[in-house]
Each structure stands twice: as structure tokens, then as C-alpha cells.
Amino acid sequence: MMKFKRGSAKEGVVAIAGALLVWTFTSPTVASSYGAGIENSRWYLSESVFECSLVQEVPGFGRAVFSHRAGEDLAFYLESTVALMKPGRGQLVVEAPVWRPGVAPKPVGAVKVSGDKRAVSVGAREASIMAQGLLQGMQPTLTRTSRFDQGSVRVSLSNVNFSEPYSGYQQCVSGLLPVNYDQIRRSRVPFASGGSELSVADKTLLDNIVSYVMADSTVERILVDGHSDSVGSRIDNRALSEERANRVAEYLKAQGLNEELLIVRSHGDQFPVSRRHRENRRVTIRLQRQGERPEFQQASGNGRDFSG
Template sequence: MPGWAQAVVFRASIDESVWEMETSRFFCRLSQQVPAFGQALFEHEAGESLRFVLRPTQQDQLAGEVLLMARASSWQPGVAPFNIARVKVEEGGALALSSEAANQMLVALHRGMTPTFSSAHWFSSGEPVEVGISAANFQSAYDDYLGCLTTLLPVNYRQVARTAVLFPSATWRLSDATRERLDLIALYVKTDDSVKSIYVDGHSDNYGRRLLNRDLSKQRAEEVSRYLRSQGIPEEMIITRFHGERYPVVPNSSAENRARNRRVAIRLERD
């Protein structure tokens, strides 16, 4: 891999190195603009692992596989570099890291080092290129990032927008696991103002009389809706429906399948 001196280098100087924070209960974002190249972004979404993306302003500056190393910054003479990962460039030139590699980048930055992406070909030419993420002014932004993590919700919209909770045969009482799941849904809904409706649909398997199954699905749906109201969800947001055995998710051909059909489906709808 070409050395630093031989490559075209993109890296913020100490004066140019600005770390920006975006915070909410749904995500924590920590980013730096790399002059003349693009944006380096750490993002930790609620309910997910940390991710990192290096996104060039101009496409196709990088291609193929890129080496990511932590290098000593200019104020760290004698500090040994270490490899973090080899990363495949996505279509268009962006680089996305696994959570493990992204965390290693944060460790390097916290130590004052410069995570550096190195490629042998800039714009598919024979000229090597290196993109460094500056650690200058990182520490205070990192402290804010850590503070943001403590406020994140435990789940995001994708994780709660569609939920099915299951019931044993002939019962409608909520299990402890179901209550825990409903607690997460209620917490999310009370935080996200864009959620306007919650559809609660009760179902049964086909074991027994159809009319009794219909009543059982009604009891299940009403029990879920009652619990959501007890957790602070406004009654007018909840639409409770029941369908008996009419809409199985799988054929009622085995005990395992019937267990999947004894359910209440909860669906969140945004604006």
C-alpha cells in the first residue's frame, strides 16, 4: 500500500477539523466534513448498532477494496499504526463499516489517532489516494455523543411498527413477555409524535367452534388495547378489531402453526 507522502491526501487540518453532533431520542450522529472529499458520519440509531459511512461528494473517487488503518496524528511521533479493516467500496464510491470496525475507529480517534482509508487508485487512475479522519477537536464532541447514547430509545420505528404477540390455546391473558413488548411499543409511541394510529387486530386458530373463536380473538385484542391505554396511550389512537379464525398467517395444519395463528397483530401508522 502506498505511503502517506506518495498519495493524494484528503484530510482536515487542525483548524478545519470540526465535529458536528445531531441528537434526538431516535439517533445520535457524529460527523466531520473532509475538505474536497465528502463526509465522514458515525450514526447510532435507537435499537441498532453503531454504523459508519464515508460518503464522497463526487462519485467514483474510490473503487474496489480499501484499507482502513489508524495512523499516528502529526502531534503523535512514535505512535505505532494498526490495521482496522479492509472495506469494499459500494456502488457510487461510499464506504460503510461494520459496527466492530466503526467502534475501532472511535477508539483510534479517542486516542488522538487518524483513521485513514487508503486506495491504490484514485478515480480508477494509477494514482494512490488516502482519506484521513482528523482527531482534532474530537474529544468534546465524543463526550456529547456518549451523553446522547444514554437518551436513546431502546427500539426504533421499524422494530415496533409491525408486531405480533402470541397466546396459548383458549386464553387471552397477557404473558410477562407480551407486556414487555407492549411496554416498548407504548414508550415509542409516546415519544414519536408522527405516530397517529395503532391498529390492534385479534386472531385465533381454527380449533373449536367458529363463534367462540371469534369471541376469543375479541378478548385478546381488547386485552392488548386495554394494556396500551394503561401505559398512557390515548384511547382515540387505538383501533381495535377482531377476526376469529378468518385470517391465518399459516395453515392450521399442525400445533406449531396453530400457535402462530393465535395472535394479536399491532400496527403503527404515521402521518
């Protein structure tokens, strides 16, 4: 018959609790993994002449997006509904799924993880490697230290059902406009001293503006403002700035732009933006969409309003 000394049961409980405490602080940390499974892996294609994107919902984390805006290269970003990763440097690899053992992962590089909703953003090189990996049956995976403990957070993209939407994405990219709104909302056409002729590069810029405006019905106003340097008489400079503004406006209309959208003005040498004469010889084009604040209706000399 076993006998216990008095107090031994209590001591045993304390010993067990202590052992559990030691195990808690000495056991290896575990990664929290997020990713769509085979049964819920979906890639959604969103397409227009302004942007093509492929989106996958990542259960429990947020969403992964391949985005290709008009006039730009492919990019990728990862959005999180809750900031689960600690800001800093994460590691991005393209690795084989668990059902393809023995395939070595391909390092893509270190990426910046922010505390914002858009936790990760990468450029064309990384995004292209990730997309090609998905087409090859691999899964891009980002790993970063957890924000809430010493463990790590792993986010993997599933390659299941990726190929068909990607084919649609490629077709979408071929139909993108040459520029996006941010690239041409404020544009500048420079001129030689005393000149008002448009160069080939100027016409390409104006062609792109026309292409964009004809596709975006929300653009309701286009301000065309002519300027000159301060060399010569103010009367001549005013006439020259008017000639430049009209030359740009006439070209826009000749390419099919609706004349009713245009507001054409000339300012001579009234609003310089630089001490260099060549930088003041210009026409600026500013687009305004519906709902945007009608800013800068009066030209000013601070270099912001009509500097292009």
C-alpha cells in the same frame, strides 16, 4: 563552436517527448488524500431520543458520520458527493497523524466500498475502534483504489476537536429510546392455544411501543388486530381473537397511550399466515405516521398485512 547536424533539433524534441511519455507510464502512482486540516477540523453533534450522531465534513470528499440509533449499536458510514473510490475491498486502519511519527498503525480490517453515495458502512466493532482511536489522538484512515486511475484514494478523519462532542454523544446515548420506529412499526404478540394472557416478554414489547409513540408525535394511528387459529368453531375463534386484541389494547392504554390513536379489530381465523396453528394465534400492532400511505385498511390473507 558547437555544430548540429540537420534534423537533430527535431530528433531531440522527439526524444524528450518520448522520455516524458515513458516517465508518465512508469512513474509510481500517487494517492489522492482527503481529510480536514487542523484549521477546519470540526465534529458536529446531533442529538435526540431517536438518534445520536457525530459528523465531520471531509473537504473535497463528503462527510463522515458516527451514528447511534435507538435500539441499535454504534455504526459508522462515509458519504461521498462524487464516487471517487472503485467499488471493492478497502483497507481501514487507525494511524498516527503526521506530527506523531514512529507510532505504528493499527489495522482494523477490510471493508466493503460501494459505488453508492454511502460509500462505506461499518458496524459496531469497527466504529468503536475508530472512535477510541480518535480519542487517543489517532486518525482512522480508509484506503481504496481510485475509480478514475490506478492510484489510490485515502480518506482520514481528524481527531482535532473530537473529545468534547464525543462526551456529549455519550450523554445523548444514555437517553435514547429502547427501540426505533423500524423495529416496532410492525409488531406481533403470540398466544398459547385458547389463551389471551400477556407474558413478561409481551409486556416488554408493548412498553417499548408506548415509550416510542409517546415520544414521536408523528404517529397518528395504531392498528391492533386480533387473530386465532382454525381449531374449534369460527364463532369461538372470533370471540377469542377479539379478547386478545382487547387485552393488548387495554394494556397499551393502561401504560398511558392515547386511546384515540387505537383502532382495534378482530378477525378470528379468517387470515392465517401459516399452516402451523401456533403462528396464527397472534395480535399484530402496526404504527402509521403522518404522511405515510394508509395501507392495508382491509385485512387480507397474503401474510403481509396482519402477520406482524
